[in-house]
Every structure is written in C-alpha cells, then in structure tokens.
Amino acid sequence: MLWLWGLTVHINFKLLVSGVLLSLSQQAFAQVNIFACEPEYAALAEELAPEARIYSATTAMQDPHLVQARPSLIAKMRQADLVICAGAELEIGWLPMLQMKAANAQVRSTDKGLFFAAEHVDTLDKMANVDRSMGDVHSLGNPHLHFSPERMLLIAKALTKKLVQLDIEQTEAYQQRLQSFSKRWQAASSKWHEMASQLKGMKVIAYHSSFRYLFDFVGIEQVADLEPKPGLPPTSTHLASLLKRAKQDDISAIVVASYQDLRGANWLAEKSSLPVIVLPLSVGGNEQSNDLFSLYDNVLDLLIQEYNAQKLLTL
Amino acid sequence: MKNMKFSPTRLSAKVSAALAMSALIPVLAQAQTPTLSNPTVSAILDGYYQSENRLMAERTEGFGLGETELAFSASIDDMFYGKLTTVFETHDGESEVNIEEAFIQTMALPNGFTVRAGRFLSDIGYLNNQHLHSDSFTSRPSAYRAFLGGHYFDDGLRVSYIAPTDLYWTMGAEVFSGDSLRAADEHGERKFDRTGVYTAFTKFGGDIGVESSWQLGFSYLRNENGLLTPEEHDEHGEGDHEDEHAEDEHGHSHSASYTGKNTYVADFVFKWAPNGNYKYQHLTLSAEYFRVSDFMVPELHDEHEEEDHHDEDEHAEGNSKDYHQAWYVSGVYQFSPNWSAGLRYGELDSQLQHEEHFDAQELKETELSIAWHNSHFSTVRLEFSHQSNVGFDNDLSDNAITLQYVMALGAHGAHQF
Structure with missing residues (x-):
C-alpha cells in the first residue's frame, strides 16, 4: 500500500508542477521516436525523417498479420511519438493489444501520433460484406499498399503532414525531405513503369x-x-x-x-x-x-x- | 457466487485518492475530439467430452460446455475503454450466467499509468490475465485450480505503470474484494474482511535477436481472509469434513481450494519462431511457481509443530509443511498453421487440515494435447492427462481423455503475449 501511495504522489507532482508544459516539452526537445508496424514504413520514415529514432516492429521475413504483442514491442510503443502502420485492419490481431498495454495516449488516435497509411489512399478490393467463411479478408480493402508507387507518394505527403503536426519546429526540414523524396521517387517511378511494360x-x-x-x-x-x-x-x-x-x-x-x-x-x-x-x-x-x-x-x-x-x- | 459490489467507499482512503486523481486528469488533459466508439462483439464457443472427472477441475465427466462467453468491448470515449464479458456455464444440469469481466480502463493517463476498475482478471502470474479460450490445454495447471479457483477475477481496482525503457518493465498493484479467495468457513460465522486481497506484480521482457522473446514476472498476493478458520472440535465431525472437502474437489466452484495469507508467484515465458515469423511454426515454453504460506491459525501452528516432532519417529505421513506449493512447466509447439501439440507437467504439494493436524497431499499431472486449427478462430483439441495423487480423498481414475472444441465468433480481439 505504501507503494500505491507513492504512485499517487508521483501523479500529483507531475500534474501540479508540469501539467501542460510537460506535453509541450516532450515534443519540442526530444528526437522524434517512430514505431513502424512494417519495414516499408520504417523505410519511408527513414526517407522523410532520417534523424528520428525509427524502429520496425516486423521484418520482411514475418507475416504482418500474425505478430505477437510481445514485451519488446510494448516497450517500444510506450516510448513512441509516432506509430506508422498500414492500417485497413492488417494489424488488427496485435496493434490494439500493444496500444492497450503501452499506455501511451499519444499514439492511440490518428488525431495525434497514430498514422494509418490506408486512410490516405484508395485501397483495392474493398468489400461490402465480409464473412469469416471467406477467410482473412479485410472489408477496408487490401492493406499491402507499399508496391504502388503512386500510393506511396500520397502516403509520403500525408506522413510529412503528420510529422509537421508533431514536430512543428522542423517544418522546413520535413518539407525539404519530402521534396527531395518526391523528386527521386517520381524519377524512379517512370523508370519502374518502363520496366513494368x-x-x-x-x-x-x-x-x-x-x-x-x-x-x-x-x-x-x-x-x-x-x-x-x-x-x-x-x-x-x-x-x-x-x-x-x-x-x-x-x-x-x-x-x-x-x-x-x-x-x-x-x-x-x-x-x-x-x-x-x-x-x-x-x-x-x-x-x-x-x-x-x-x-x-x-x-x-x-x-x-x-x-x-x-x-x-x-x- | 459473486455479486457486483464494487464500491469505492469500501476501499482504503489511499486508493480512493488515486481514483479521485484519475477523475481529475481528464479535466487537465488537452481537449481532443472523442474517437468514434467501435464496439467489438465476440463470442467463444467451448464444448467438450471428458472420460473422467479430474481433481478441482471445471470440466466434469461426460459431455459438457466449457467457458462459453459473450464479450462486448469498446472505447467509451478518448479517456475510457470498457469491456463486459459474460460467461455461460452448465454444471450438473444447471445453467449459470456469470460476469467474468466488467471493467473500465483509462486510456489517456500520462506517463505510462493505467487505472482499471470494476471486475477483471488479476495480473498476477503468467496465465491468470489470459482468457481460458487461448489456453493450449483443456484445464488450467493444478496451481491455478488449487490456489486461484482456475483463474482469479474479482471486483477491485488496479493501478499499473509501464517504464519508458527498451527493456519491457511494468509494475502494478491491485485491491480486490477477495470473496472467491476466502478460507473455508463452514459455519458462516467468521467475519471476513470485505476488501480482502491486495496484489503487487512486476514483469520484465524483451527479445533475444529476431527469433526469441521472453517475459519474467514476480507477483505477490496478500489475502486478509486466507488464514484457515479455527475449527471447533466437538461440533465438527469427521463426516462433515470429508463431505465439505469432497465438494471442493469435484463440485463446481470458482473459489480457491487452498488459501493462505501470503502467495508468491514467479513466472517465465519464452517464445521462439523461425525468423520471428509466427505464421508457420512457433514454440512457447512457460513455467510458473506458486507458494502459498501462512494459512495456519496460531494455535494450530503450535500443535502442528509439536506433532511434527512427535511424528518424526513414527511415520512420515504427518510430515506436512507449513506452506502449499505448486509449479508447472509447459511446452507448446505449432508444427504448421493447422497443427500444434503441447506437453505439460505440474506438481501440487498441499496440506489438508484434518482436525488438529495437517496431512500432506501431493498431486502430479502430465498432460499431452494435440490441437487442430482450421483457422485462427477454430480449434479442436484432444488431450490425454495422467494424474497420480497422495492424500486426496477420491476414486478418480489416473487417466483422462478430453476432446474439446474452442471457436471464436465475431470480431475477436488481439491476444496477449
């Protein structure tokens, strides 16, 4: 019980002394801490915010549908300022558990530090009626978005907006990074379209x-x-x-x-x-x-x- | 059975203070648009056939329904999350509807704090906060059946904290009414503490490379009502005692069979998957150790010690200890997305009060389970269990076979590690 009392004192202290200041200071001075659900979004973050601390929850050798809500991921999400995931229910089997356990309000809502790529583009294969007998299908469409050059560019733009929202002082740097990325991406895209032909x-x-x-x-x-x-x-x-x-x-x-x-x-x-x-x-x-x-x-x-x-x- | 009587006034002043704090925080928190609530409804169907009765087990001989549950959960607003889990159970032709979970949880406290209030699963040990339908065996290890009534859920309050470190480190404390963990009181005359159970727990965890993950936990549970009830010798005949105990063993009850003032738990889990890819193969090893002590009332304790000395020369049977303990180790391997197999071994070492002295009891259980998964949502399991015991009053067979299905309907929530 003594221990519990210690907890309340701790909350009290934080409330009285810091209050609003705390939430401001955390964002202004610290390096942005990014948690990516999949490696493609860690790579995109690397392009747009290379000075951030970036962690990818999964590797390309892992099925992104079936991920354990393991302790290391909870610990990483606890510290994250921004969580980037594919969305469209790809991570439905593990992301909610991580959010619940990480107790990090910053990354619970897309108004703040949560970013779902699928919310910023049109997904393919949306379904009006989804039934379990159809297997693991997502009503919000196919979430494996990252091989669409056009969509990735839209996602990069939306992600830059999110980075600016979270780290407003670095606005210019983020805009420059996006510009550079867009240029290189568009050049590469025309090459890829040629290859694709x-x-x-x-x-x-x-x-x-x-x-x-x-x-x-x-x-x-x-x-x-x-x-x-x-x-x-x-x-x-x-x-x-x-x-x-x-x-x-x-x-x-x-x-x-x-x-x-x-x-x-x-x-x-x-x-x-x-x-x-x-x-x-x-x-x-x-x-x-x-x-x-x-x-x-x-x-x-x-x-x-x-x-x-x-x-x-x-x- | 439990009744819903979570009332803050019953809680100690310190905890009420914490509760009041949590009510204040939303006022101070930055205003934000409430997220749309998205209620999740899920049902679990669990049915089985078991060839024999097992000690302290929920499942009985023959056909039956296991924990058939219906759960609703949703974010209530930007601050609170709520969940209601009702469980339908049938025992000896009687149906029961119980509330296993009915809690609210804060979602937006700063600095890694979370408060949960209402009825919920305690976070002690490894298995306790997991739902029964995610188990790899048809019943909980004997440690859980003996000391926690299968799984311990209760009305109370939890405060937990997670540290902002790369090594996963969480800790928390809970207070519960503790009704289901009360010591047996056959005459109903004992005055129990209405806030009877306090727990504290901490867990650590991390990864070893990409393929392996681990978690280590320590918990302590203080049970104000765990001490045995002093027996009135003249009123209490041998026959009564056996009857009462027999009900503990075979009858349906969520109450603990053995209680004590102090319970210590250590738990360890290790998971491995090739490349860290859980789709095809993975291995889960887990082990837990429980020690329940301080269950003897002082006068009994003295007599017990005397008897120990006295018995030393005579026979070993009276050589009981002043604590109960139990442990298990379990390994579960998923060979393919469709098949998994598990092996578990556990021992229970308990002391049975018998008039003025205690008799040592021992239960050893080995379980082998094979499960077929058509998808993540449907499992059919065949389990062979072997048990041998000393000191339990029963005519149960040594071997039991259980055939079980567990299936999930609707939006099924994410599982814990």
Whole structure:
C-alpha cells in the first residue's frame, strides 16, 4: 500500500508542477521516436525523417498479420511519438493489444501520433460484406499498399503532414525531405513503369494477395492463389486444382513472398515445371532490398529475369 | 457466487485518492475530439467430452460446455475503454450466467499509468490475465485450480505503470474484494474482511535477436481472509469434513481450494519462431511457481509443530509443511498453421487440515494435447492427462481423455503475449 501511495504522489507532482508544459516539452526537445508496424514504413520514415529514432516492429521475413504483442514491442510503443502502420485492419490481431498495454495516449488516435497509411489512399478490393467463411479478408480493402508507387507518394505527403503536426519546429526540414523524396521517387517511378511494360500480360500463381498492388501497377495477372482462402495455408486438394490450372500453359511463374512457406509452391513447381520466384515482401526481404528504391528495383528485376527466361524457352 | 459490489467507499482512503486523481486528469488533459466508439462483439464457443472427472477441475465427466462467453468491448470515449464479458456455464444440469469481466480502463493517463476498475482478471502470474479460450490445454495447471479457483477475477481496482525503457518493465498493484479467495468457513460465522486481497506484480521482457522473446514476472498476493478458520472440535465431525472437502474437489466452484495469507508467484515465458515469423511454426515454453504460506491459525501452528516432532519417529505421513506449493512447466509447439501439440507437467504439494493436524497431499499431472486449427478462430483439441495423487480423498481414475472444441465468433480481439 505504501507503494500505491507513492504512485499517487508521483501523479500529483507531475500534474501540479508540469501539467501542460510537460506535453509541450516532450515534443519540442526530444528526437522524434517512430514505431513502424512494417519495414516499408520504417523505410519511408527513414526517407522523410532520417534523424528520428525509427524502429520496425516486423521484418520482411514475418507475416504482418500474425505478430505477437510481445514485451519488446510494448516497450517500444510506450516510448513512441509516432506509430506508422498500414492500417485497413492488417494489424488488427496485435496493434490494439500493444496500444492497450503501452499506455501511451499519444499514439492511440490518428488525431495525434497514430498514422494509418490506408486512410490516405484508395485501397483495392474493398468489400461490402465480409464473412469469416471467406477467410482473412479485410472489408477496408487490401492493406499491402507499399508496391504502388503512386500510393506511396500520397502516403509520403500525408506522413510529412503528420510529422509537421508533431514536430512543428522542423517544418522546413520535413518539407525539404519530402521534396527531395518526391523528386527521386517520381524519377524512379517512370523508370519502374518502363520496366513494368516488359511484364505486361504476365500471368502468375501467387501466395496470398501480398503483391496485389505490384501486379496492379505492373499489369501482371494473378490467375490463382496458393491459399484456398485468404490466410489459410495451401491444402493438397487446392494444390491439385492449381496444377490443373497450370496445365493450361499460360502461366509464367509461381510468386511467393519472402516470409511465406515454400512447400506448396515447390510441390506445384515440380509438378508443373513452373519456376518459383521469391520476392522480398518488403525492405530487408533479401540482400538487394535495402530501401524502398532498391526494393522496387529488385522486385522488378526478379520478375523480368524470370519472364524473359520463360519467353526464351517458349521460342 | 459473486455479486457486483464494487464500491469505492469500501476501499482504503489511499486508493480512493488515486481514483479521485484519475477523475481529475481528464479535466487537465488537452481537449481532443472523442474517437468514434467501435464496439467489438465476440463470442467463444467451448464444448467438450471428458472420460473422467479430474481433481478441482471445471470440466466434469461426460459431455459438457466449457467457458462459453459473450464479450462486448469498446472505447467509451478518448479517456475510457470498457469491456463486459459474460460467461455461460452448465454444471450438473444447471445453467449459470456469470460476469467474468466488467471493467473500465483509462486510456489517456500520462506517463505510462493505467487505472482499471470494476471486475477483471488479476495480473498476477503468467496465465491468470489470459482468457481460458487461448489456453493450449483443456484445464488450467493444478496451481491455478488449487490456489486461484482456475483463474482469479474479482471486483477491485488496479493501478499499473509501464517504464519508458527498451527493456519491457511494468509494475502494478491491485485491491480486490477477495470473496472467491476466502478460507473455508463452514459455519458462516467468521467475519471476513470485505476488501480482502491486495496484489503487487512486476514483469520484465524483451527479445533475444529476431527469433526469441521472453517475459519474467514476480507477483505477490496478500489475502486478509486466507488464514484457515479455527475449527471447533466437538461440533465438527469427521463426516462433515470429508463431505465439505469432497465438494471442493469435484463440485463446481470458482473459489480457491487452498488459501493462505501470503502467495508468491514467479513466472517465465519464452517464445521462439523461425525468423520471428509466427505464421508457420512457433514454440512457447512457460513455467510458473506458486507458494502459498501462512494459512495456519496460531494455535494450530503450535500443535502442528509439536506433532511434527512427535511424528518424526513414527511415520512420515504427518510430515506436512507449513506452506502449499505448486509449479508447472509447459511446452507448446505449432508444427504448421493447422497443427500444434503441447506437453505439460505440474506438481501440487498441499496440506489438508484434518482436525488438529495437517496431512500432506501431493498431486502430479502430465498432460499431452494435440490441437487442430482450421483457422485462427477454430480449434479442436484432444488431450490425454495422467494424474497420480497422495492424500486426496477420491476414486478418480489416473487417466483422462478430453476432446474439446474452442471457436471464436465475431470480431475477436488481439491476444496477449
């Protein structure tokens, strides 16, 4: 009980002495502390606020749907000034628990230090009626936004606004960073669109809808999914039906993300003699993908290499 | 059964002060737009078939329903979060509706403080604050069944704090009415403290590389009503005693079977997944140790000590200790998104009051469970359990098989570590 009394004294002290001052001072002098749910948003933060302390809760080798609300993440969120997540319910299985346990009011509301990328762009595949029998689908649309160059630029702009809101004194620096990023991104985007034109019409079987936006922007058609339903692992009956589909001979490759299990893909590849392409899900998904730019470069390179090899074979 | 009687006036003045503080803070906090409340409704369906009765267990022989719950939760406004969990239980043909959780929690106190009030699960130990449906075994370890009545929820108040450090460090204190942890009082004459339970806990945790995470916790529970009730020897026949105890063992009750003034708990959890990716394979190791002491009333204690000396030459049976203890270790491995298996071993070492002396009891349990998960929301589990005991009055078989399903409907909330 003595201990409890100590607590109340502590709150009292903070209230009386600091009150409003406290919340101001915390933001003005400290380095901005950023917690990113996924590595692509840590990478974006790195571009827009390189002097911030940035932590990514997940790696490109991890399924962002299934993350443990583990102690280290709670501790990091406790200290965060800004939390950047994909949103659209991607993190529904762990983010609310982290927020609850971290007791950090600053990052509970998007009015303050919480930023959901999906709120600033149009998502694909929104659904009016979502039912669990459909698997792990999100009514707010596909949350794996980061392979859409146009959307990432919009997100960068919105994120800069958020950074300015939280750290108003550095407004100019943030604006400059955004300007520089936009310039480089737009230049890279036109290069990527050019690369993408080589891939137009490519048909693939992929695992989950992880690359929905990539395929959308590049013009690749995902004709089938290794998952029988979103979130459910491949079953043998489903794989058998995919093999049947593969025999139509119009498919160029099986695409799997860096965190996904290869067993189903390898089985199908062996039976159908289709190549398997493992694409980095995000920054850090392979050696070449060190930032957003090299991630896009690498993903497009991998696809083009395989597609060209396939075309040579059929000639 | 519990009744809802959380009343601040019953709490000590110091805690009331803390409560008053929490009411003041919103006034001082910066004004902000209230977030739209987004009520989450979820239901858990749990049914089973068990081949035998088990000691102190909630599940009984035959077909039955486990904890079938309906929960509502939402942010009430920018300051408060609320949750209501009702549990439907059936025992011997009788249905009960109980409130397991009905609490409000602050969401916007500064500096890492959180206050929770109402009825909620105590944060002592590792498993206690987890909901039963997230367990990997069909029943709680004997430590929980013996000392906490399965899982300890109660009416009270919690203040917790989380430190702004990279090493996870949280600590907290709770006060509860403590009704379910009262010592047995068969004549109903004992005057119990209405605010009976105080707890303090701390937890540490972190990661080891990308693949491993751990958490270590220490808790203390002080139970003002934990001391045994002195027995009136002439009024109290042998038969009565056995009946009463038998009910403790087999009957349905959320009350603790063994109580004491001081309970100490240490818990450790370690989780591992290849690349830290929990989608396909992961391992969870956990262990907890409970020690419950100071349950003998002074006169009994003296007699007990005398008896110990006296018994030394005769036989070992009277060699009981002045504390209860229990521990378990458990390992659960998910092989694939669809399959997981767990192995748990636990021991309970308790002292049973028997007229003027205490008899040592020992219960050893081994459980092997295999679960099939069609998705994150549906589990079918088969469990084999083996128990051997000394000193328990029962004719229970040594082996039991339980077949259970646990399924979640609706928006199902995030799980704890």
